[in-house]
Amino acid sequence: MQITIDCEEGKVIMEALIANPKCWITAREGEAFEIHWFGSGPNSYKDLDIRATPYVDGTEVDSGILSANERKQEQSGWLDGYQVSEDMARPFQFGTLELTDDENMVPSTRSGAPYTIRVVLEWGRSRPPKTRRKSKNARRSFGNLSITNVLHKKHALVGNFASVTLGEPVPSEPMLEALDFVQEENTPTVEFIFRYGSESRLAGLWTKAQEFLTK
Incomplete structure (x- = not known):
């Protein structure tokens, strides 16, 4: 997916890719x-980094940063x-999805964005956090993220x-x-939304589309 934005100095182009979907990603277990x-x-963008922040079914996951030097070498972030x-x-x-009737089992973020992988791209500058710059022996701390596969039945798509x-x-x-990342002022934030579905669900949609086109 590619988005182009016109600004006073020229064009800003931002791209994000998961597979190569025209519409939906086929999700195989x-x-x-x-x-x-x-x-x-x-x-003016040549010395800027690009941060990517993914949201899986509404849950924010670790961000990644593509540095300006990596961009100059035509590398992509991943x-x-x-x-x-x-x-x-x-x-x-x-x-595989688990369906439930109990709303208390499903985070509100999950219910609001099922079957989606959202990627937010921002331009800015990154550097080690201040606390770590003071100590050469400082190490990064790691969390324990949980992404639930439980969804309330009322938010589920039939067959997906x-x-x-x-x-x-x-x-x-x-x-x-x-x-640490600080977004550069007056630069665009771009959002890409990828949707995914089980193979049987997407095959059914494709069959219906073909039937409609041949009528």
Whole structure:
């Protein structure tokens, strides 16, 4: 997906990619996925980083930062999961939905954005947090994020039993510290929304579309 924004100095282009969906991502149980992003802009943007913040079914996940130097080398940013230690991460993967009648079991964020992976991109500058800059031996702390696969029946789409979950921890590239990020003033924030569905659900929609087009 690509979005172009006109500004006084020229065009700002921002891109985000999960698969290569025209509309919906086919979610196969146990299949992992990655989030990639890139951006370009006029000369005033050349020293800016791009932060990507994903929201899985409304739940915010770790942000990732594509540095200005990486952009100059035409690299893209990528996130493949949630970091649980310096060298271990739980990968993003598709799972199976659990339906319930109990609203207390489902976070309000989950009910408001089912079947979605939202990616927010921002331009700005990043640096180590002040507390860590004072100590060379300081280390990043890691949280314990939980993404539920439970959804209330009234919010479910008929035939769509797909969900996003976090897999078991696997080795990852070392990540020793989180960076502070400050968004640059007068730069755009761009939001990409990807929707996903189980293979059977999407196959049914495609069949109905073909029947409609051939009438």
